[in-house]
Amino acid sequence: MTMLLSGLRGRRVATLLWGLVSVLWCIQSQGQSPFPPKLPTAKPMNPAQLRFTDVAQKLGVDFRHQPGLTSQKYIIESFGGGVAVFDFDNDGRPDIFFANGAAIKDPASSSDRPEKTDPTFWNRLYHQEKDGTFTDVTAKSGLAGEGYSFAAAVGDYNNDGFDDLYVTGFDHNHLYRNNGNGTFTDVTESAGVGGSGLSSGAAWIDYDNDGLLDLIVLRYVQWEFTTPIRCGTPQGRQFCGPENYPPTTLTLYHNDGSGHFSDVTVKAGLADLKIKGLGVDIGDYDRDGWTDIFVANDNWPQMLLHNKGDGTFEERGVLAGISVDEHGHTYSGMGIDLADYDNDGWLDLLIDDLSFQRYSLYRNNRDGTFTYSSSTTGLAQITAKMAGWGMRVADFDNDGLKDIFVAQGHVNDGIDAQIPSIHYRQSPLIVLNTGSGFQDVSTTAGAVFQQQWDARGMAIGDLHNTGRLDVVVSTNDGPARVLRSDLSLPRHWLSLKLQGTRSNRDAIGATVTVVTADGNRQFATVKTSGSYLSSSDERLHFGLNDQASVARIEVHWPSKIVQTFANIPADRVLLICETSDPSFHPLDRKLDVRESRCLTGRKGNR
């Protein structure tokens, strides 16, 4: 397939192949369809009505990622930085954080450390104002950071109602406690989560369901500035791939509830796990009540860390059928998302990678295993030449079916000269879920899809509370993009913010089923993880197509409390408090109304 495609224009070919594949599908769909046969058919639509516009400059988001490029092509210069979309001041309007690089000595010795002394290297926090524009509040917030930063992971670890921020980096990670007054305090040392080595993705997860968020932190490879491996030639250095370096380990931190975390990697049975990790996501794929962990590894088997419920994990990637692609090949896993794309109530897995590897979609077989479904859904053909990083599976056109948005760009900045059909800078990708396959609608979705970026981090969220999912992209050595969704379809939607009282306050790990009268059934997990080095809006977004109300909402909390609600009107943001009181009804969350109405008196700390 890759040979056939190499001399041709990707998307046109993909469209042709799409037709071919569709025919093949019809032939085999009676057997192993990657979509359930009774899925409600989406209403006919004009894809041109889903459009994204880059409003970064217009809204005052002037972040530019600075990788600190050297002549040495140190591996960290190719990582890019993560994005976090989160409402740090609880005013109902999502804000944006960007992780940034740092100045690197050229060449650097073993004692040299990247520096953020120059403000162009600062991490940046942008506060959203009432008029929808953003103001750089980095200096006041105390989030400028130290060293070379990669991932941003949002979670309210101390359950005080203000989201905290974990930022990974080279050599040292940082935990910033949100003080609730617009400032953050670096509590890394007292919390014991500084880590070491070349960290990459991180995710908040309450793996033991005790109501306190724990933390999983990946590393990439064993690497130091003095690692004597260089790629390319002295005159033309290239970034070395992960195959040049030994694999490394991850760290699992247990939240002890006193502001301190314990490194439980050994106790959890994860100390011997060798990874080349980039993306990480969480979700209960087997619905046993314990949240599991998925790791996207670069040029290394992909991994499923099954939570055994006794504080230990078991790596089951091979058993579950997600470690390699359909041909048994490993690939360069970068971005990751666990999401139920076929609306059957079971989490599926998508991992993106480099050109000629095709993005890997694994459909959950509901028995602890997955089936590689990229080819049968058309996604393999669409993504054959693409290279993806930040990525989320979500309903961008509000028709009740989850779509895919990918921030793209190749890692090798010399690739254009080596393989003329592959480009270093690539357009982003928007793929719609039709209910029977995936369709690339990028060419009709706005001018940003004609632009070529070296994209890396990406987070999604309904920035202006209009019921449309926007996308924020960070590009390596380039400007940030705020892609406002200008979806013009008059489709209904519902946004749910869950607040735990016995469970962790962010409700991370809670699952929600939304059923509409037309028979559509959607399933989602509360999380901030997924994508690449990034953290998305924790509110759950549901597209409802032409349904003006939801027939039934079912919420399963990590505490085992189950809440159900009937006949809920659409087109609003609702706050659901965790309670066993059957008289509780979701609260309509107006802007500027602080969430003081949920029950208080829970465990936590300040």
Ligand SMILES: [Ca+2]
């Ligand atoms: Ca805010």
Ligand SMILES: [Ca+2]
């Ligand atoms: Ca916990």
Ligand SMILES: [Ca+2]
């Ligand atoms: Ca599980």
Ligand SMILES: [Ca+2]
């Ligand atoms: Ca959709």
